[in-house]
Amino acid sequence: MNYRVIHQTRYLYSVPVSLCQNEVKLLPRNLPRQQCAGSRVVVDPPPSAFRERTDFFGNRVCYFSIQQPHRQLTVTVSSHVRITPPEAEPLPGAGQPWEKARDTFRTPSSPEIIEAGQFTIDSPLIAVTDDLKDYAEASFFPGRPLPEAVNDLMVRIHRDFEFVPGFTTVATPLSHVLEHKRGVCQDFAQVAIGCLRSLGLAARYVSGYIETLPPPGKERLKGADVSHAWFSAFIPEVGWVDFDPTNNIIPRDQHITTAWGRDYADVSPLKGIIFSGGTHQLAVSVDVERLPDTETGTVPLNA
Numbered sequence: 060m061n062y063r064v065i066h067q068t069r070y071l072y073s074v075p076v077s078l079c080q081n082e083v084k085l086l087p088r089n090l091p092r093q094q095c096a097g098s099r100v101v102v103d104p105p106p107s108a109f110r111e112r113t114d115f116f117g118n119r120v121c122y123f124s125i126q127q128p129h130r131q132l133t134v135t136v137s138s139h140v141r142i143t144p145p146e147a148e149p150l151p152g153a154g155q156p157w158e159k160a161r162d163t164f165r166t167p168s169s170p171e172i173i174e175a176g177q178f179t180i181d182s183p184l185i186a187v188t189d190d191l192k193d194y195a196e197a198s199f200f201p202g203r204p205l206p207e208a209v210n211d212l213m214v215r216i217h218r219d220f221e222f223v224p225g226f227t228t229v230a231t232p233l234s235h236v237l238e239h240k241r242g243v244c245q246d247f248a249q250v251a252i253g254c255l256r257s258l259g260l261a262a263r264y265v266s267g268y269i270e271t272l273p274p275p276g277k278e279r280l281k282g283a284d285v286s287h288a289w290f291s292a293f294i295p296e297v298g299w300v301d302f303d304p305t306n307n308i309i310p311r312d313q314h315i316t317t318a319w320g321r322d323y324a325d326v327s328p329l330k331g332i333i334f335s336g337g338t339h340q341l342a343v344s345v346d347v348e349r350l351p352d353t354e355t356g357t358v359p360l361n362a
Contacts, residue, residue: 074337081331182321195254217307
């Protein structure tokens, strides 16, 4: 599948901002089944400094600063991405018991296990609690294969939690989400990650996009798509496998990955600091458009 993704973020300030510094994590990663043909980053007003780097987790990060007074900031990121569907189902029908997988992190025997081990411990937004463990244990009964147990956890979160935009913010404690069983994709992913880590298993937060299809007979609305989040679990026999509890699916060719980390704090799409004494308004527009398979043009990266 070929996709064009356009993500625009716009800030309107009540008083002029004299200086701002920002980081953008909106450039799709290059992965075995995902290739980014190119990305274009446009910042208005034009930045005084702009550069790209790779962070600790391998995510592509753009830094820019604006050193002139401005009342509005617009960041538009356009990318061309190709997704190749897996040849077989990404989740095996059987696997080793989850307890055995857990034990591999206690005595790591390979660089891959050591690397995955960092995703078994608490992170800034996800701290293991007894409540998370209690919720997880309904899926992880003794001897159950790990892939089957993780899939069951995904199904239960999709069934038990209600998608309610605006009920949470990025600062809402995970305990609040678990108690009220309401939130958005970010919350559902972090609940799943907390559950897995409470059992000594490795899970990471994945940020990106998902193609949304209009109802039959209706045209797609430009800018109607949104950023999306899901989680990935480490399965020793397979590697990292993605799960989307918001939609109760295992991603194949409609999910576009931009970044991953321990939790949302590691992959915030756009963050920074400003020098100003006023307030601001934020508007975000995302458009994920499927392109013909024959279209292979690239998009240059610039600011």
